[in-house]
Amino acid sequence: MPVEIEQFMCRSDNFGVLVHDPKSGETAIIDAPEEAPILAAIERTGWKPTMILTTHHHVDHVEANLALKERFKLRIVGPEAEKEKIPGIDETVGQGSVVHLGGERIDVIATPGHTAGHVSYHLPASKVAFTADTLFALGCGRLFECKPPVMYESLKKLAALPADTVIYCGHEYTLSNARFALTVDPTNSALRERAAKIEALRADNKATLPTTIGEELSTNPFLRWHDPAIRKHLGMEKASDADVFAEIRKRKDNF
Ligand SMILES: [Fe+2]
Numbered sequence: 467m468p469v470e471i472e473q474f475m476c477r478s479d480n481f482g483v484l485v486h487d488p489k490s491g492e493t494a495i496i497d498a499p500e501e502a503p504i505l506a507a508i509e510r511t512g513w514k515p516t517m518i519l520t521t522h523h524h525v526d527h528v529e530a531n532l533a534l535k536e537r538f539k540l541r542i543v544g545p546e547a548e549k550e551k552i553p554g555i556d557e558t559v560g561q562g563s564v565v566h567l568g569g570e571r572i573d574v575i576a577t578p579g580h581t582a583g584h585v586s587y588h589l590p591a592s593k594v595a596f597t598a599d600t601l602f603a604l605g606c607g608r609l610f611e612c613k614p615p616v617m618y619e620s621l622k623k624l625a626a627l628p629a630d631t632v633i634y635c636g637h638e639y640t641l642s643n644a645r646f647a648l649t650v651d652p653t654n655s656a657l658r659e660r661a662a663k664i665e666a667l668r669a670d671n672k673a674t675l676p677t678t679i680g681e682e683l684s685t686n687p688f689l690r691w692h693d694p695a696i697r698k699h700l701g702m703e704k705a706s707d708a709d710v711f712a713e714i715r716k717r718k719d720n721f
Pocket residue numbers: 522524527580599
């Protein structure tokens with residue numbers, strides 16, 4: 467039985483997510499950006515949280531850790547490389563670690579780039595992954611602690627997940643990502659169609675997430691380093707994939 471998921475907004479543009487395993491009754495909170503909306507989601511669903519899965523140490527992903535731990539006596543899992551900066555952490559993980567939510571297996575994928583210890587969580591049986599600030603819909607996270615080749619390798623790992631994997635991300639940044647994506651990949655008809663849908667969703671104040679790996683592969687320029695039209699547009703036909711990625715990231719930083 468696949469997990470059930472509740473997605474909601476926190477702070478100004480962070481997503482909060484609850485993941486519920488109906489068989490065992492266990493529930494994970496993916497990052498803890500803000501206490502009140504998480505409590506509201508718990509109330510709404512009736513799911514009692516048993517753990518927090520932390521992706522990285524930024525305050526807008528861990529701020530409610532201690533309050534939720536105190537209230538629910540839950541366990542906090544997060545990246546070994548950032549354990550000093552994650553309040554209340556009980557269990558550390560890294561590339562290849564496995565966590566269980568009831569009978570549901572969660573594979574940890576190290577995805578450094580945005581921060582040096584950032585991890586993503588993949589539930590292969592339910593075909594869902596939580597990529598926080600590594601992979602966004604039509605974008606990727608800013609490189610605060612790593613150089614572009616590190617993020618490129620992380621994105622390559624995520625791009626290799628099955629195309630029908632559903633992706634939940636850390637922020638609602640899709641509209642500005644779409645506007646940027648069109649500047650580097652203007653002739654991509656799938657991207658143009660998606661950008662129009664995103665403009666309409668945001669005009670209605672609706673969430674643009676989740677997405678899928680397949681949708682990102684066809685429209686997200688940060689996964690399309692091999693694409694001939696993008697390479698031509700950038701004048702980088704002969705460059706390495708990692709260099710194409712770095713150039714796109716640099717342009718987005720200045721967008
Ligand atoms: Fe972050």
